[in-house]
Amino acid sequence: MNTPAPSPQHGGHEHIHRFLILGKEKLFFYHLALYNPDLGHHYQAVFTFQVEDGGALKQMYLEDLKKNEDKRVYYAVRCPHHFELPELQNGLDFNVYLERVVVKEDGSRDFQQMTPAEAPPVPVKCRPEDVLYFRDLSDRPLPYPQHLTYLAFGAGKEVHLAHELAERPNWDEVITVATKQTINDETLKKVPPLVIESINDPKGVIKESLLKKGQQYQGKIGGSNLTVDFIVGRQGWWNHTSLNTA
Structure with a gap:
């Protein structure tokens, strides 16, 4: 499946953010962290974003989850453009693509974009109250x-x-x-x-x-x-x- 153009690189690593999707009734979003502070992902964080697409992303996610409930398949949203994660604490509007994350037999992960290549990214709003947990892994x-x-x-x-x-x-x-x-x-x-x-x-x-x-x-x-x-x-x-x- 086609994917959008690569986002900016940071320290030799793709400097974009991914958030795991959890739940069926109410969606929660969990930031996929990395310990390395040079990459900008050194935060463990939990959010409740407002996905402003009339429920289309949620429906696509739930329908695919139903087919893969018993498999090692995860779901995430990927931001095509860079921002520093702490900006979310003050509120931020951004865009995302829906991804299916398939774990292969060797343990590696295949990130598959589910949002159609010709479709625009989905608008998401993060209000300060949507930030339920936020911790800098490099700070003490x-x-x-x-x-x-x-x-x-x-x-x-x-x-x-x-x-x-x-x-x-x-x-x-x-x-x-x-x-x-x-x-x-x-x-x-x-x-x-x-x-x-x-x-x-x-x-x-x-x-x-x-x-x-x-x-x-x-x-x-x-x-x-x-x-x-x-x-x-x-x-x-x-x-x-x-x-x-x-």
Whole structure:
């Protein structure tokens, strides 16, 4: 499939931003981070963008997801033009293309543009309140935690967990889970850490998830005594390679 002209290069690396798409009812967008601060992607961030196309992108994404629900296929939006990611904190309008990200047998990823080549990019608006979580990975890096720790976000019955990116090297993962106890939306908007005390953090890079699909685990919402039992569902992203080396 044809793709638009390459965007500006930065340090020998394509300096554009991609945001993972998560959810079915309400869409959440997770920035695909890289530790290397020279590339401009050294931010772990969660957003709720307004996609201003009358729902066409969401429909295309959901229809394709339905066909690939049980495959290692992820979905993202790619920005064809460069901006510095912290600009989103003050609000920003930008354009995106929808992508299907297919994981090959060797673990490499194939980014396939789903937006038709002849179609214009989709307009997206980010308001300051759409920035749910934003952390600079190069600014006082978090030490490796004692226990496996994720960031919880979502709405209603759709809860997503993103592995909290502490020291480098590490791995980036997002999964969708079914919780036994309700986590209210106000708590999820704060993107709190969820600590799984039954699993020690490996304090380094791993090649596959420690959380197995279909299995149940218990996590504790950081800063509270609230414990949540959850069953692991679909994996929406995994990266233990370019995250550390790009």
